[in-house]
Amino acid sequence: MVASSELKTKADRLLNFPNMIVATVGIGSSVKHDHLELISTDINAILRPSANSIWKYLQSNLAVPGCLACEVDIGGDIRILLDSSISTRQKLFDEGRKFIYKLIEELISFNLLNVNVSVDIFSEEVTEAIPLQNISRIKRKLGGLSLVEYNGHNVNQSLLAQHIKNIGMTSSSTSFIIFIPNGVFLDSQLIERIKHSTNERSIIVSVGLIEDPMWDNLEDLATYGYFVFSSEDAILLARYLKKEMKTTTCT
Incomplete structure (x- = not known):
C-alpha cells in the first residue's frame, strides 16, 4: 500500500456516506502504521491480515442492536x-x-x-x-x-x-x-x-x-x-x- 494524498482523499469521500466505516488491513513486510491510521475510521478499524480477526471485527460491527448479544x-x-x-x-x-x-x-x-x-x-x-x-x-x-x-x-x-x-x-x-x-x-x-x-x-x-x-x-x-x-x-x-x-x- 502506497501512502498518497489521492488515497486519503478517496477514503475521506467514503466517510461522507452515512454509517460508513473505512477499515484497513496491514499486508506486507513494511506496513506504515501512521498511514493506516490516516485513512481508517479509527484505530479499531485497523486490522491484521487474519481471516479470524477480520471476521470477528465484521461480526461485531455489523451486528444489529437487539438481535445479537456480544461480549467483549x-x-x-x-x-x-x-x-x-x-x-x-x-x-x-x-x-x-x-x-x-x-x-x-x-x-x-x-x-x-x-x-x-x-x-x-x-x-x-x-x-x-x-x-x-x-x-x-x-x-x-x-x-x-x-x-x-x-x-x-x-x-x-x-x-x-x-x-x-x-x-x-x-x-x-x-x-x-x-x-x-x-x-x-x-x-x-x-x-x-x-x-x-x-x-x-x-x-x-x-x-x-x-x-x-x-x-x-x-x-x-x-x-x-x-x-x-x-x-x-x-x-x-x-x-x-x-x-x-x-x-x-x-x-
Missing part, C-alpha cells in the same frame, strides 16, 4: 525480550530499556486487569537488571526476570528457541512476544528456529532500535509486517496491543 473480553500475555549481549552497546541497551518503561507505563494506564506482562533479558549474563520498582504499580503487573543464555559470542539457538516454545506452552491465551534485539545476532536460520518454536496463539512483535536497525531481519522475524515497530513507537504499540487483545464474541 481483554486478555493475554505480553513477554518482552531485551537483548543485552556483549555486542549490544550500553547506548542501545538503554534505548531498549527506555522503550520498555514507556510501553509498560502506557499499558498500565489502560488498567488491563487480565493482561500479564513480563520482561526477559537474554545475554551471556545479566549485566543490568531492570529496576522494576521504578515503574509505578509494576509489581502487580510484571513477572520476574528470566535469563536466556548465549554461548560466548554465538547465540545458543536451541536454548533461545526452547524459551520461545516454553512461552507458548505456559500461556493459556494469546501471547505477544516482543523482541528488542541487537540485529547482529539475527540471521535467517535463527529467525526460522524462533518462528517454528511458536504456537498458533503466539504472535511475534519485533522492535528496531533507532541506531542502524536490521529492518529486513526484523520484518522476517515478526508474525506479520503489521507487527514491526521502532523504539520510538512505544505508545503506538501499547495502543495496538490493547486493541489486539480485545476479543468480541457474538451469539
